[in-house]
Amino acid sequence: MSSIFTISILQSALELGFIYSLVVLALFISFSILNIADLSTDGCFTLGCAVAASMTLAGHPVLALLCAIGAGILSGFVTAFLQTRMGVESILAGIIVNTGLYTVNIAVMGFSSNLNLFQCESIFTLTKSLIEQHMGKGVYDILVTGGWFRLILVAVIVILIGIVLGIFMSTRLGLSIRATGDNAAMVKASSINPKYTITVGLCLSGSLTALSGGILAQYQKSCDINLGTGMVTIALASLIIGETLVGKRTMVRRIIGVIFGSCLYRFIVAIAIRMDVPAECLKLVSALIVAIAIAFPYLKQKAVFTRNKYASISRRKKGGAY
């Protein structure tokens, strides 16, 4: 096993897991809470990536992430506007925005299909120099030479966002958003404007998706126009892995489940790569993982059902009580 599990694999899987968990949180808001299939995720992720990359190239690494968030809010707002004010089906609204964003993304990247950020300052290089200036040599060795500072940075960002999101979900606005997806009839009879709550929810979801893309751009020091392709599927798989393994009783549990699911998914992919799965087969591996993750809860339930059935039949054959 030691050849498959190495610290560096775990490290990079966790790093990616935390970065992508923001998209999963976004899908958690739109898909699980608002009960809307928002398919603009792919484009929105690339948008965040492109905006952040362009700004990073211009030399503003922190501002880049804030702009990515702003762009994500805008994208979420357009999707919400189409479905609440223009009467477009929610799935269609997502697809329309996704299609339109392709051109927007290319334009943001200055009409080239990829950008390189190798020489640029990023939040990671900033953290590195902060540690260098303020911490002792021992700490520097562990954090920077060992490479842990990246993981710590993204983990702190994601955990902070998770906590804020958890608190937000118990405020008046948060509760209203949850009720909107849970019982439309109730919302109509309460003084909640579903158009408003859907708009806020999708803007929030868009901002998280784009932020995730932005951090990824700085993390891998590049941005590609096709980066977001298939992001919906992957995020959905992570979401379902998390909900299946961690449960969905309380809000805190669900948010932890989302982050856990995302990390686990990245870990599985890392192991697949480690086991010498050719690079061109990776999409198929991803699709398989997704299919298994989604089918698993159903099959588990079915297995219990079948087992109960046969147990009951065999009891009857023995002449036991009904």
Add this chain to the structure above:
Amino acid sequence: MLELFHVSKTFNPSTINEKKALTDLNLTLADGDFATIVGSNGAGKSTMFNAITGVFYVDEGDIVLDGENITFKQEHLRSKYIGHLFQDPLLGTAPHMTIEENMSLAYLRASTRKGLFFRRSRKKEKDFFREQLSLLEMGLEDRMKQPVGLLSGGQRQALTLLMATMVTPKLLLLDEHTAALDPATAEKVLGLTKEIVEERNITCLMVTHNMNQALELGNRTLMMDSGRVVFDVSGKERSALTVEDLLEKFRDHVGRQLDNDRILLSK
């Protein structure tokens, strides 16, 4: 005080499906009035409720609540001070949210100003929710962290009633809210309704198909037919009225459809 002046509503006008749901409906409900409404299916009872809550805008006439003309006010703006319970107990609560979260939402939406988006319910308010729940005597005060989806229909309807009245509404609309419950639970929810409405002096309209209830509960009985109020009784005249009298009245007004109406069954 609720006033309806010459309210009319026609669905699908000038088509083959044209349906005059409300025709020149006039009604004045004084503060603290608790009126029961009887009438056959299609008489316009629920349509009147929907007109008051703003599910649609009426074609003609005015709706005035506590001196404010709300005829063209949006639905979600009105519902802040109008409580509405439906026949289906599943419609009033969010199943995947806990009892406490449901109550928080109901309380915060009705009690806080528009700008306070990020207001959370405080410890003191949670104690208040618990206290309110214990009034139901259903043991719900010990299950506040459980999702509402686990409750029975009767418990959910009782909770909905509590949520609608926690912050006293200007008007409470009950649309056959006990019709889907078993007799014992219906009795209990009805008892609670009576208690809450009388104690807080809430202006209330209640649709029922049970003639006994129609005469026993509240201080006023209305009969609707073809989109208007055809019979309105209160005070001494009402206390002298028997179920038979009421059925007789009913026959006078809507005799033609009596044969197949379920109102006969619930004498």
